Amino acid sequence: MKHRRVLRAAVTVAVTGALAAGMTMALTTSASAGTTLRASAAEKGRYFGAAVATGKLSTSAYVTVLNREFNSVVAENEMKWDATEPQQGQFRYTGGDRLVSHAQANGMSVRGHALLWHQQEPGWAQSMSGSALRSAMINHVTQVATHFRGKIHSWDVVNEAFADGGSGGRRDSNLQRTGNDWIEAAFRAARAADPGAKLCYNDYNTDGINAKSTGIYNMVRDFKSRGVPIDCVGFQSHLGTSLAGDYQANLQRFADLGVDVQITELDVMTGGNQANIYGAVTRACMNVSRCTGITVWGVRDCDSWRGSDNALLFDCNGNKKAAYTNVLNALNAGPAIPTDPPTDPPTDPPTDPPTDPPTDPPAVGCSASVSLNSWTGGFVASVKVTAGSAGTSGWNVGFTLPSGASVTNTWSATASGSTGTVRFANVNYNGRLGAGQVTEFGFQGTGSASGVTPTCTAS
Ligand code: XIL
DSSP states (O other): OOOOOOOOOSSOOSOOHHHHHTSOOOOOSSSOOOSSHHHHHHHTTOEEEEEEOGGGGGOHHHHHHHHHHOSEEEESSTTSHHHHOSBTTBOOOHHHHHHHHHHHHTTOEEEEEEEEESSSOOHHHHTOOHHHHHHHHHHHHHHHHHHTTTTOSEEEEEESOBOSSSOOSBOOOTTGGGOTTHHHHHHHHHHHHOTTSEEEEEESSOSSSSHHHHHHHHHHHHHHHHTOOOOEEEEOOEEOSOOOTTHHHHHHHHHTTTOEEEEEEEEEOOSTTHHHHHHHHHHHHHTSTTEEEEEESOSBGGGOTTGGGOOSSBOTTSOBOHHHHHHHHHHHHSOOOOOSSOSSOOSSOOSSOOOSOOSSOOOSSEEEEEEEEEETTEEEEEEEEEEOTTOBSOEEEEEEOOTTOEEEEEESSEEEOSSSEEEEEOOTTTSOBOTTOEEEEEEEEESOOTTOOOEEEEO
């Protein structure tokens, strides 16, 4: 059945088409039919994104399509390790910052891609191993996620860490050889650096229930059970001429673990099935309420890394292809993500006032607790500071580190000293806390910090 279309401004807010048009229209399953990918996705509570090469942001034909159709972007290369830390400890954010500004000026969210990946490592990291590499990679995660803090919707914290083929295990790489816990160490460091970003694991050849996707599924289940901070799984979906029949079922089994799922790098081999496959992938996402968005890996066929595959939604002149129409129709026909929180207030207010005093009456001053993520030769400490009953206008947390341990890097606090007794003072935005309010900071170090206990002083 054909939906009637209502022509509207490209940038559409969540107003129903019927209202906006002020006329009667034949409604089918959806309240309205958007006329761009971004409007249609937004009406369903989702984003529709594209990978962007920032060099093309000065090409007007490219930008016209990008701004009209997409409300999310990801850097095709500019936020990768080789681009952001070309020399160890020297960070370069020009390309990434440019993309973020473009996104902010055009109502787009940003996916961050990718903090750690065995490809596109800078040369200096390629030649590292062991605890030196472990420190360098965690430092990279911390620095880059801190730089973009508050600006990233979802980060691909780790990209492509699982092996192809039937093993269902990890891929060998210098990152993997630092210890099997490298992925969780990266997620913990990313959470500490940017608590507002959703943290994703991203991979390819995971487009159905297979040994590789099951290996990842088991890792995500383990992370959720142990409280390792993971929020989403990205399915790259670089596709050929057919789509696995259980593509949607695979997304759903991950969603059932309590993570969001996202289609992160969609492109499809040209040929008779291309438009159908694009439609089917979009429908699968729409049918999974935790599938929060789709990103295609480029704008026009000629922008694609897949050369002559003509794998995208627009031809080289920016014209919409049949695949585009199928995607748009699937977005318009699909259900919206259920909105939360529930709109109704709880029906039964508690009848009795609580009889027990709070078990931990907040101390005057402040208290601090630490959680350590350690590996051989290094650690990341995440510290929680809780204000006492009088609140704080500033705080200072001290640790006495065991000999051999040394702080190499701190975020959301200012360190004095790096060995022995080390003190961390608030920075300007997190010193003032109301009674019972909590803030977090972190630091990274070499050696072992096991057994350390913090002391907190408020001012
Ligand atoms: C690709 C880019 O599109 C190319 O420009 C670059 O030369 C290589 O990387 N999986 C990923 C992406 O996670 O980062 C890759 O992007 C494509 C495969």
